[in-house]
Amino acid sequence: MATTQASGTTLAGYEEADRGLRKTMGFNSILFMSLGGIIGSGWLLGALASASVAGPAAILSWVIGGIFVIFIAVSYAELSGMLPRTGAIVRYPQLSHGAYTGWMIGWTYWLSAISVPAIEAEAVITYIGGVYPGLGWERVSDGVTLLTGTGTAVGVGFMLFFFALNLFGIRLLSEWNRWFTWWKVLVPTATFVMLFIAFRSTSFHAYGGFFARGTSNIFVAMSTTGVIFAYLGFRQALDYAGESKNPQRDVPLATILSVVIAMILYTLLEVGFIGALNWHAAGLHLGDWAGLSGSKWGGAPLYSALQAAGIGALLTFSNLLIADAAASPSGTGWIYMGTSARTNYGLGVNGYGPKALQRHNRWGIPWISLLIALVIGCVFLVPAPSWYKLVGYITSTTALTYIMGGLGVPIFRRYAPDLPRPFRLGFAKFWAPVGFIAASLLVFWSLFDTLANVYATVFLGLPLFAWYYAVKRGWLRAGPAVALGAVFLAAWVYISIEGGYVLRVTAPAKGSWSFGLYDATLSAAVIFFCAALWLLSNAEGRHSIERSLWFFFLLLAYFPLEFYTQAVSPLSSPPISFLAGSGIAVVIGLVAYYWGVASGYMTDELQAIVDANAAGGGSPVDRGSAVLGH
Incomplete structure (x- = not known):
């Protein structure tokens, strides 16, 4: 079939672009890719940042934020099961609304994805620099931290490591990430247990009470302090869908489960951090919630809380936390390096960039897209503002792209009703607009x-x-x-x-x-x-x-x-x-x-997929899965 695509290619150029990708990822790999993307710098720095805006009620920011992300994710769960595609989030909008909307969403998503590896590298430098002052960053007069020359060089080194780990194939990346994610789950779990040893209830009811910073700041904190940013890794299952062995089953389940696990973990960490707050050790007046982000604890908040407790076991564990401050953001950084490459790849498939973006190396990796992700990502290090300042920007740009999930469900049901849907969203007339509103409010609350x-x-x-x-x-x-x-x-x-x-x-x-x-x-x-x-x-x-x-x-x-x-x-x-x-x-x-x-309308690309499904019981990519999955 030779249906013309918006990019000027045929169905083979659009639908079969994923054939060169290797389908080697099982459910555990997909789940751990999302969970590994979620657990990065957000849990290390977000607890203090959210408390500085919302006070003790930051606990609700994490709970409500997780619920909002689930609202968004359930729509994508249906879409990803129906059309599992690598670089999915930048490819769905063109299928549903055509090239102009597809470009705007793809460009916006690119802005968010391409900067995350650099910011995760900066988070490592910031956290370790909070313990060892002068190691890579410096604080300027308004409280913003900037990388020094040494910090920039270290950041570029981390970026090169992320690049190398992605370059040699998805099997290596997923296997490395699967074991590494266990570490990333166990250390935060152990951290909130340790924080509860130093737990005091005073900060929850004194100094203005639970809502000391007002109720509106609960929602503002979600968009501005790393709460939603910390959940954004759920999209990894969508971006790697074209490399999954059984995407129809595994991608929707991994997407939702990863958010639920993270929501429980993050909420407990926030409770533990607020309970372990030592205002004197942080150099603050009692109840000065707004001063937390610029305090002595701003660089390494959880480490500082454990150190301030003065308990032997906590002092010992805090040193392990410093090691994890290098490990967790790095784990997210190399995943997002791969996500950035697959975003470039998806833009190339859509025709928004040269076909070279789709070119694979011998391990099935779109290496030119990966190289571009490395180079552009490094630009954000020369120099980059602090993690605390950039996190709101990344959250807003990403949330803006997530409005397309709720739109896609009714549009694809209208124009592609016969495409297989292993996960079909119940009460979609309610949940699809709810997901759209959740994403749009996260943009508004910036x-x-x-x-x-x-x-x-x-x-x-x-x-x-x-x-x-x-x-x-x-x-x-x-x-x-x-x-x-x-x-x-x-x-x-x-x-x-x-x-x-x-x-x-x-x-x-x-x-x-x-x-x-x-x-x-x-x-x-x-x-x-x-x-x-x-x-x-x-x-x-x-x-x-x-x-x-x-x-x-x-x-x-x-x-x-x-x-x-x-x-x-x-x-x-x-x-x-x-x-x-x-x-x-x-x-x-x-x-x-x-x-x-x-x-929404029947675009040429969507028509090609529908025709292929009608002719052969699935798209060319889906029919090739058994061959590619060995």
Whole structure:
């Protein structure tokens, strides 16, 4: 069959791209890949970071955050069982909404995935540097930690190690990771047991009580302090689905089970940390929750809590914790290095990058995609801000891509009802929009400063789309595409510099634009680009652009709402309460969801999969599983 794809390839180029990947991963390997991706730097630094924002109620942040991630994951569980594909999260949007939406989601996911290995490497340096000051990082006046020259070199060394471990095949990676993940589970388990030895209940009821930092900060902490970031590894099962022996059964189960295990572990660690808090040892006044992140405990919080207890057994165990501070983030780093490579691979399959991104080495690894993941990842080390500052950015960009899971369920059921679904989501008309709203609220609950930077980088993908994909696909000629992209990029640079809302951690300095001017100008630039691209494109391009408008509506509607909502706004007295703002965000999200469902259509790629399934009882990749799985 020669169904034409958006990338200009045939079905063999799109559907059979996964044939070169080796299907060697069983259920344990898939589960441990997700669990290994989840347990990284989040548990080492997130307990203190979340407590600094939400106080003792950070315990609820971990519980609610885990539940939100499960809401998101159950939709992906159906999709991954139905269409197990490597690089799945960047491939589903193109199947359901076409190339323009697929590009925006793929670009956003790429921004989040490509930076994680570097941040995990930085977490190692930060934690060990918290015990051995001067070893790789330094604290500047506003409390932000930056890598020194030595720290950057060490970080690059970790990145090269992650690269080498991925290069020599999925069997090596999965076997290494399976045994290593046992360590990553056992050490945090032992840590909360040790913390309970030093447990005191005072911090739970004194110094303002359980809700000392207010109830709204429970939700803000989820997006800004590493809570959701710590759960994001659940997607590893989806990204490695094309290399699973039995993806229809194993991927959905591993996805959900990994989140449940992590939720139990993280919640107990938070309880133990708050119970073991020693305010004097941290150099803080009693009840100074907000001061925790900038305190002496900021570099190595769990180690510091065990040391402050002064109990012999805890002092001995704390040294093991330092070893794990190198091990756990490293374990997540090498998994995300592989995830970044498979994201590049998925973008290549979609036609958003050159076909070279799909090229495999003798071990079945997309090595060019892996090399790009290494090089771009290292850019984040030269120099990178602290883990505490970047974690919100990664959380928001990733959550923004997760809105597609809830949309995919009804759309694929409408247009591909006969594709096999080993896991079928019950009450999907309820759970699919719930998953969409959960993901969109995680974006909304980011601090405004974070959201401004997320939007700036997401919209930077627009001119790249015009210059590469739109021309390659033949939507418009090269000359108009180059001119349109250049005009938008110039506007983007001018708005970013003059507006004063990008690359800042505080409100704009005096003399910068008002938010109203900044928002209106940025929105106008985005709308102008989409409208001009539509006018210049052929019928195929126009159709794809029209089916993406719900996505831009969601982004542009959330931006002013967040600026004027308490707890997430940079204003000292924003006019909208947190509860009211969140309620409006839900309404906006529901409008975007049902608009997005209505915008889904039978794309060429999805039609090819449906036709292949009808002709042979499964897609070419699925029918080849028995051969590839030896």
